[in-house]
Amino acid sequence: MAWRTFYNTYFDRLWRYLLVAAAGNEDTAREALQGMLVRVTRHIKAFHDESVFWSWLTVLARSAFADEVKKRRRYFSFLDRFTQHARVELDDASERQTETRLQSLLERHVALLPQDERQLIQQKYFARRSVREIADELQATEKAVESKLSRVRKKLKHALLAELNDESKQ
Amino acid sequence: MNRNNDKEPLLTDVLAEDLPADFRDAMLGETLRRVRRHRRWRQTRRAAALLVSLGLCAIFVWQKILPRPLISLSPAAKTLEKNYQLVQTQPLPASAIVATQPLAAGQFIASAETVGVVQTGSGNYRALNDAELMALVASHPALLIRTGPQSEELVFANPEDQKGFPLN
Numbered sequence: 001m002a003w004r005t006f007y008n009t010y011f012d013r014l015w016r017y018l019l020v021a022a023a024g025n026e027d028t029a030r031e032a033l034q035g036m037l038v039r040v041t042r043h044i045k046a047f048h049d050e051s052v053f054w055s056w057l058t059v060l061a062r063s064a065f066a067d068e069v070k071k072r073r074r075y076f077s078f079l080d081r082f083t084q085h086a087r088v089e090l091d092d093a094s095e096r097q098t099e100t101r102l103q104s105l106l107e108r109h110v111a112l113l114p115q116d117e118r119q120l121i122q123q124k125y126f127a128r129r130s131v132r133e134i135a136d137e138l139q140a141t142e143k144a145v146e147s148k149l150s151r152v153r154k155k156l157k158h159a160l161l162a163e164l165n166d167e168s169k170q
Numbered sequence: 171m172n173r174n175n176d177k178e179p180l181l182t183d184v185l186a187e188d189l190p191a192d193f194r195d196a197m198l199g200e201t202l203r204r205v206r207r208h209r210r211w212r213q214t215r216r217a218a219a220l221l222v223s224l225g226l227c228a229i230f231v232w233q234k235i236l237p238r239p240l241i242s243l244s245p246a247a248k249t250l251e252k253n254y255q256l257v258q259t260q261p262l263p264a265s266a267i268v269a270t271q272p273l274a275a276g277q278f279i280a281s282a283e284t285v286g287v288v289q290t291g292s293g294n295y296r297a298l299n300d301a302e303l304m305a306l307v308a309s310h311p312a313l314l315i316r317t318g319p320q321s322e323e324l325v326f327a328n329p330e331d332q333k334g335f336p337l338n
Contacts, residue, residue, distance in 0.1 A: 011194055012182055019185065026189075030197075037201040038208070103177050106184065125180040153187040160184065 003041075013054075013099075014061060020098045021065050023168035024161030028068055036064035102160070109159045117152045124149060310335060 015033060022028040039060045047053035110121055123129050123137075135145045190196065298306065300314055303324065311327040326332055 041205045156184045157187045
């Protein structure tokens with residue numbers, strides 16, 4: 001039960017943290033998260049402060065990510081040499097700024113969306129309107145609205161991950 | 171749009187896009203599977219270590235504490251303790267044996283020393299001339315007859331003297 005609570009509370013946060021650490025590489029982030037969760041089960045202990053607990057989690061996440069990068073480097077070193085795959089070295093400042101960074105990237109890419117797509121996002125996520133209400137307003141079906149929302153989210157995700165990847169190469 | 175809390179659901183949905191629907195559950199299941207496998211491996215390792223320790227203790231007790239028998243009747247133990255090479259022999263067949271017997275008395279041939287050995291030495295004699303020879307046998311009448319340019323014959327008048335006589 002405690003594990004389930006922990007999992008539901010921290011999964012998304014850790015996933016984002018590692019996604020930024022892995023420069024938008026979902027495979028690396030997924031493996032690192034898996035390794036990190038296993039480490040949590042092995043070394044879990046009591047914490048009295050949430051921020052200290054989060055710091056401890058980020059240490060485990062960084063360690064798991066470093067191991068994953070080493071593993072991939074070992075197996076695909078020749079690929080790395082030719083494709084210049086990015087490796088992100090995290091420092092304390094970037095740890096603290098992970099969420100902020102993602103939020104600002106998202107904000108920027110939402111602003112770059114075409115008018116209709118930006119409005120759709122604003123209606124759904126910032127005005128907190130239901131898909132049905134949006135569909136009624138646009139005189140479209142709920143399915144069509146859901147489909148369009150999905151396309152816009154994919155576009156945002158690809159733009160976000162691509163930018164993370166570009167930043168890590170610089 | 172300025173508050174982070176407003177962007178939180180959007181960010182969550184955007185990052186979850188393209189991921190499998192059961193991404194979280196699959197990750198949780200895989201985590202639990204790895205944890206259980208690790209726990210089983212750890213238990214197996216502990217059990218193996220315990221067994222090895224017990225085995226080592228048993229060997230130690232067997233070698234150090236229990237008295238070892240001085241003479242082992244076990245053939246296996248004998249084999250372990252011997253420091254020589256065992257050679258097995260067999261009796262020869264009768265046809266391969268050569269035996270000797272003492273000879274009968276009539277079969278002996280013995281040789282005895284019956285001939286005197288006269289040894290001569292060099293430089294211990296002197297050749298006599300005719301006069302000295304006649305003087306040597308002066309007490310026995312004799313004739314010196316020349317039979318050739320390099321040969322002479324001494325003939326005693328008394329036939330008894332032909333058989334020899336002691337010289338003075």
